[in-house]
Amino acid sequence: MADKTSFEMDLGNGGEPHQHVPLAGPHDREGKLTTNQGIRVSDNQNSLRSGARGPTLLEDFVLREKIFHFDHERIPERIVHARGSAAHGYFEVTDDLSDVTTADLFQKVGERTPVFVRFSTVAGGAGSVDTPRDVRGFAVKFYTKEGNWDLVGNNIPIFFIQDAIKFPDLVHAVKMEADRAYPQAGSAHDTFWDWASLMPETTHMLMWAMSDRTIPRSLRTMQGFGIHTFRFVDAAGKSTFVKFHWKPKLGTQSTVWDEALKLQAADNDFHRRDLFESIALGNFPEWELGVQLFDEAFADSLDYDVLDPTKIIPEELLPLRKVGRLILDRNPDNFFAETEQVAYCPANIVPGIDFTNDPLLQGRLFSYLDTQKSRLGTANFHQLPINAPKCPVMNFQRDGQMQMSVPKGRANYEPNSLAAHGEPGGPRECPVTGLHTLERQAQRDEQGDKLRVRAELFADHFSQARMFWKSQTESEQAHIASAFVFELSKVSLEQVPPRMVGNLRNVDETLARRVAHGLGIELPEKSAAARDPIDMGASPALSIQKNMLDTIKGRKIGILIADETDASALQTLIAAIEDEGATPFIVAPKVGNTTLSDNTSIKADGQLLGSPSPIFDAVAVLLSDEGCKSLINEGAAVQWVMDAFAHLKAIGYSQGSQPLLDKAGVQPDDGVVPHDKGFIDAATKRYWDREPMVRSLA
């Protein structure tokens, strides 16, 4: 017999001798490798062949089963929102909503409901990068005692389109182009802007998409929104309109565009890693749930339609009622089984919640079941552990591919009288406690002839886009104008940029002029507006910068060291960062060992080349004179400091580091401080005023 491989003795066989295997009972099987039929495998290193150099035998069912299963490991990725990261956690009520809804999860302060939350980009494939300019999905599955409720939202409170019939066009236009299959994951290309510029209803969303909202710093620092107007229903059947808002505990934080671009090289998994690591470290991401509640009379008093998903209700006009908090405290055990197989569906509601006639929502109610069947392959996808409700499920649905439950008896129909014969008769409907669709009289425009039309106020495409623009700081406005310039500069269809700028003239003349100037084109004719915009004033709540929290909690601070870095300065800085609930991350030229000033040595968390400064929220450069000399001609070190400055981050420095700062072009400002004089305070902010020094914006 030929020799076995050298690793057979210690790999994969659980240390079991290869010969004289006794017949084992179940208790002997612990830790033993088996086939999917439960047969213990004797050799996981060699396939069965006829002679050491002979052909592999068809009868090797161990090999065949292993490869067969492997061949089918992938499932179709989501057509949109393919790239996602998720976590488990809970929702806790802080102010009960029993005055407006019977929804069980909102009845008692302190009540906790388990959740599974999946964040995603929209356009890119499952393996695409985490930081393109894109809307982020924010999907929450509440496993309530009354069944699953899915609030499948985004990090922006409105959407591109008003009617579901336009969704396939939007997605085709934004995803990689049909013939060339690029670009992956980004909207800066011909077909997206060709389509968007022909669809004035997208304008409000385009303003948000070109703002820093679409380049979030972390999934933990994004807002979330239910977008559509939903309804709460109370015990008397009275309905209250509701809009859902998630606000991150750490405040909303974004990147600057150059930083987002560089993150694509620095760490493709930047957001996924950040979420996973934060939870693993016990820095649990947290959001507050706020609701906007209103009635039909309030809705009728507005100049826009609450059924139009391209409109918001400003918080200043209708403040949020804070009702609960969402905490993510557990990473998935298995990415595929949970994050990939989770199936959200906006049609999953529980008693006490109901839909409205928002035409986009109505289309979504139809779509998601359909997509889950094609993605997960069977109508029984709800039985997968991540999708299964945590309350009893009983009905007469039977069979289908991959049926996991084994129902007993003959009762697979209803009505039946089997119980009269002593047989189980199965479950029965619940006229009182079951979910009732709200019975209500049709309101304005809710009934009539069958028509393919939109309600009148949907034709206002620009008022809220203007309100959004007005609500931003100067720096945010410059980012928006520059994002339009960046994206439209990538468009090769000559007719498109002028058409888009023509639309922007309806939003704001200065914005349009700045974009035209940035593109180097003449200011085009203003496009005709389907309905004249009205002036809505500003809503400061829409600005990220005006609402930033000055904290470093949950942030990551990079510290660049080299041989001879001052040991006590390093220890003091690390302690100060940790005291504030942030994470220090030591970067050095060599990851293994750096010898500090007191001859002790320290292991770095990352090597310089593999840990560029875009991955940090603020940085400190702690070099001695000698250490600085050793790095002054190192491109990665110069770039490290240069990027931190250009990305408007705080820089703490030791005296010895000054030559490196000088070479990187760092100019003194409030954010550039000695490492031991106010660095922690400085690190709570970004330095927007610095921006004109480092790049020209539109």
Ligand code: HDE
């Ligand atoms: Fe989705 N959307 N969508 N969508 N959507 C999907 O369902 C669809 C829309 C959103 O993490 C798909 O399971 C239609 C708005 C999120 O698994 C699909 C329309 C909003 C996720 C689908 C919309 C969303 C999806 C693809 C227009 C914000 C990811 C895979 C009528 C409120 C959920 C899947 C996750 C996923 C259809 C519009 C949010 C194809 C037809 C508006 C967060 O069913």
